[in-house]
Amino acid sequence: MILYGTQRKGGKNLALHLERGDTNEHVTVHDVRGFISEDMVEAFQEAEALSRLTRCEQFLFSLSLNPPEEEETTIDDFEDAIDKVEKALGLAEQPRVIVFHEKNGRRHCHCVWSRIYHDGEKFKALNMAFYKMKLNAVSLGLYLHHGWKIPPGFFKGKGKETNYALGEWQQAERLKENPEKLKGFFQNCWKQSDSKQSFGAALQEMGYYLARGDRRGFVAVDYQGEVYSLSRWTGVKTKELKQKLGNPQDLPHIDIARQHAESRMDSGLKQILAEKRVMFREQRKPLVQELRQMVIHQRKQRNDLIAEQNERAVREAKARAKRLPTGLSAIWAKVTGRYAEIAAELAKETENCRKRDRAEMEKLVKTHLSESRDLHKTLNFYKDEQQNAEWQLKRRMAGYINTATAPPQPEKKEETAKELQSRLQELESKITALSGDIASLQAAMASTHISDEMRGRIRQLLDRAKEMALFQQAKKKQEQQQKAEKQKAEELIQLQQQLYQILKQHEELKQKQAEQKRQIAANTAFYERIQNMQYDLNGLPLYPMRVLAPPGEAFNIKEYRETLKRESNQNLVNTVKTKPPKKQIVSTTGLSQSALTAQEALRRAGKPPRRRTGQRKPAANLKNVKLAAQFSP
Secondary structure, rough: OEEEEEEEOOOHHHHHHOOOOOOEEEEEEEEEEEOOOHHHHHHHHHHHHHHHHOOOOOOOEEEEEEEEOOOOOHHHHHHHHHHHHHHHOOOOOOOOOEEEEEEEEEEEEEEEEEEEEEEEOOOOEEEOOOHHHHHHHHHHHHHHHHHOOOHHHHHOOOOOOOOOOOOHHHEEEEEOOOOHHHHHHHHHHHOOOOOHHHHHHHHOOOOOEEOOOOOOOEEEOOOOOOOOEEHHHOOHHHHHHHHHOOOHHHOOOHHHHHHHHHHHHOHHHHHHHHHHHHHHHHHHHHHHHHHHHHHHHHHHHHHHHHHHHHHHHHHHHHHHHOOOHHHHHHHHHHOOOHHHHHHHHHHHHHHHHHHHHHHHHHHHHHHHHHHHHHHHHHHHHHHHHHHHHHHHHHHHHHHOOOOOOOOOOOHHHHHHHHHHHHHHHHHHHHHHHOOOOOHHHHHHHHHHOHHHHHHHHHHHHHHHHHHHHHHHHHHHHHHHHHHHHHHHHHHHHHHHHHHHHHHHHHHHHHHOOOOOOOOHHHHHHHHHHHHHHOOOOOOEEOOOOOOOOOOOOOOOOOHHHOOOOHHHEEEEEEEOOOOOOOOOOOOOOOOHHHHHHHHHHHOOOOOOOHHHHOOOOOOHHHHHHHHHHHOOO
């Protein structure tokens, strides 16, 4: 099984996370060892209080144990793995808490140790040196011991390229995306491109824009404004990114890329995406309701079994206590050794009862996991279908968004300012050149009463007037070009609106077809489930069933959400805290106690035992001693 361990602090947050019943179908506190309180929050607060006596900040060591999905793992297998980890890391004597989680038809385990210990003089923190290498060795040994298929990640250079870390999974889960598919997309874009332009074009095909981040040099921004670190999602180091993409300062800032994406994302596209998500939510709603009902029923079954086992354990403990001799018969049984035999027999029966209770709970858990696994297969099918449909929709939306250019690149402010200043000076000189009427100036040129100097000045004014006329003609031509471009832009907007209407009609038709297919599939699945359903002795199904059909027209979504929230608060928040019954400690007599009892019996009979000599003598006849004690005066 995969072992993932970390040193951490924040015991209260960790305890609340492990006890969450809304994100897990079942939560079972299996064992609490070495703490005063059996509550996880109080136990971790106790460990934090002891850590104040040291300089240790990360006073907890948290370990998650994940077995293969296709293999069945028992509680004994988890306990054996935890014992091996304790032996490898030196945590055998440390306080610990074991918690089991069941989610999506799978069961995994969490074990948390306190690193604080007392060496006889003062409190210290256990050194966790090279714990990752040790956990890797223990994990490989467990795969070999159980005969499971070893994952390729154990062999150097053969790991899966699309493996994702915890932070990447959390980001994809927040965006309702498939982390493996998303990472594969970024890696394919990187492999298929050979320059910054080709890489940016590959990203824009799916609605992502290349930008410069605040803390990380190269990032990608989607139409929602979400930021993706390229070094993390592509699995490429920053040095290789700089070799292909150049200086990150040449890229637009992350805020500019966000503004560009938001400006191109109009209300129509947002409405299409929202309607698509609502449609998928309505498709999965009956299955989610069925899953909630199944979880509530399973929790009730487990609570009933725990209550029944506790009552039976009390009855059996009382019956075993009655089998122990009392009074003088107990003294005689201790003398003869019969008391020790009875105590050992009762201890063995107690252990067998504990194993029986664990086997009953394990059998019920396996049944629940099988039921949950079957239902989650259908849910995962709808989830994959939704992700694929959203991925294709994003591709079409990206094609519409990318009809414009990429985000504006950073401009050089100094050159732009100089160009504007020179252009303003030219316009001012041309405006000042316009002085007087051109016709009057031409008439003055034909007159013979003006001097040559005045004729030269008039000629200069005419030249300036011609320049101004040419400037006005160029300006008029520029206005005509702008008007033509504006008309083309309006025509393009009309075409885009027509395209949007066509896309909307297409999506509505696809939605109707998908709704019809979903109804047929839901009815088929319902009848198949009815035919293969298991019934109890009363002829009722094992858990309530509901028809997988969409709600009617008079469905009140507000009332439904309030009811769902109320049921979640009442049923899903309560965690199941179970623990196998503890071994009952039965007191047994020792040799010294038996000897003292025999000496006391001889003393009361008036025949004190003789002191030992060098030669061993046979033991006194206790039967005669007892008779003599009865008839003595």
